[in-house]
Amino acid sequence: MADRDFSVVVFGATGITGRGVAAYLAERAETKDFTWAAAGRDPAKVGAVLAELGVTAPETIEADVEDAASLLAMASRARVVLDLVGPYTLHGEPVIEACIAAGTHYADLTGEIPFVREMIDAAQERAEKAGVKIVNVSGFEALPADLSVALAAETARERWSEELAAADLDVEMLTPGGAIRLSEVISGGTLQSVAEIVGAERSASITDPGALIDDPQLAQRVRNVSPIAIAPRLGSGGELVGPMAPAAFINPAVIHRTAALAAAEEGREFNPFRYREGVAIPGSAATLPLRYAVAGALTGTQAAVRALAKANPQIRKRAAGFLRRRLPGSGFGPKGERMDDFSWRMAVNARTVGGHHVRIDLDADGHPGYLSTAKMLGEAGLLLSENGATPSRSGFLTPAAALGTEQLDRFRHAGMRIQVSS
DSSP states (O other), rough: OOTTTTEEEETTTHHHHHHHHHHHHHHHHHTTTEEEEEEEEEEEHHHHHHHHHOOOSSSSSEEEOOOOOHHHHHHHTTTEEEEEOOOOOHHHHHHHHHHHHHTTTEOOOOOOOHHHHHHHHHHHHHHHHHTOOEEEOOOOTBBHHHHHHHHHHHHHHHHHSEEEEEEEEEEEEEOOOOOGGGGGGGGGHHHHHHHHHSSSTTGGGGGGTTTSSSSSHHOOOOOOOOOOOOOOEEEEOOOOEEESSSSSSSHHHHHHHHHHHHHHEEEEOOOOEEEEEEEEEOOGGGGGHHHHHHHHHHHHHHHHHHHHTSOHHHHHHHHHHHHHHHHHTTTTTTOOOGGGGGGEEEEEEEEEEEEEEEEEEEEEESSSSIHHHHHHHHHHHHHHHHHSSSSSSEEEEEEHHOSSSTTTTGGGGGTTEEEEOO
C-alpha cells in the first residue's frame, strides 16, 4: 500500500458520525503526518457539509454504493476505508468487496451481527488471501468493550498463565444538565439498522453470543457458558445494572470471537468464559424503585427486539417495513457542542479460572455513541494505515484482534483512556 494517495478515506462523510470522523482526522493532521480524504455520492455536497463545520478535506472523492467501479476506484487510492454508510445490511457488502479487491483495509460501525456473520461466510478466505483487515463493529459497539476484555484476558495470561472464567463489564453514562432528548440517545441511522436486523434472514442470530464463532461446536459451548442476559442485576459495587444500551445483543458475539481467534492463533484450547455487560444506574437507596423502573424499561425494550428477531418471517418482514417507515432516518441524532458535554466510564471486573481478579478501567470524553465513536474510529483507521502499528493478521477481525492492545495509549488522542487498575 506504499503508493496509495491516502492513508484513510472517510466514506459517508456527510452523516452525523461521518462528519465527526472527518473533523477528528482534520484535527489530528495538524500534528501527525498522514493524508486523508472524504468520499460520498456528491463530492460538492461533502465539501459543503464539512465546510459548515470548519473542516476542509484535502480531497473529496465521488463514490456510490450502487456504482461498483466508483467504490473500487476509491478503495484503490486508500490504505484504509472507513465506511459510515449504513444500514450495512443494505449497503455494506459492495464496499467490503471493493476493499478486498483493492487490497485495502476496512472498518465500519455496524452493529448488525447477522450481516457480519454473512460476510464472514462469504469472504473470509478472500480477505485473508488479500492480506487485508476487515474490521466490523468498530464504534462504541464494540471497540472499547472488546479492547477492555481482551486486555483483561492478556493480563491474566501474563501474570498467572490462567484463562478468564468470567468477566463483568459495566458502563456508566455521565450526561449533561437539562432534559435529554431522544435524538441525544440514539440516532436515526441506528434505528434504521434495528429495522434491517429485524428483517434479516438470519435475524435470530442477534441473540446468539456464539454467532461469530466459526466452529459450530465451539459456538455451542459459548451459548452454554455465556447466554446473553438482559434482566437487571447488581454490579460489583452494589449498583443496579440494566441491560446494555442501545443494544444488548452486539458486544457479546464480538468479544467471544476475539477470544476464539486469540486461542486459535496461539494454539491454545478455547475455553469460553461467562461474559455479562450492562449500564450502571447509580443512586441512593431512596431512588432504588425509580432505578428499577428505568432498568425494567430497558429490559422490556431489549426483550421486544429479541422476540421480533425470533418471530416467523412474515411477521418480521411486516415489522421491518413498519419500522423503516416510522422510525427516524439519517440526520436524526445529537448535534452541536452539546455532544462535548457527555462523558462515560467503563469497568471490567474479571476472574480467572484460578480465582485471581483483574480490573480494567476506561474513561472517555464526549457523547459515547457519536462523538467518542467518531474519534475512536478515526484513530483506529490511522493505526490500521501505519505499517507495523497493528498485529500482522488478516481476514474478518474484531477490533481487539485487528488493533491489538500494544497501542492503547494512542486512543488518548480520541479522549479515551484505558488501564489495568488492579
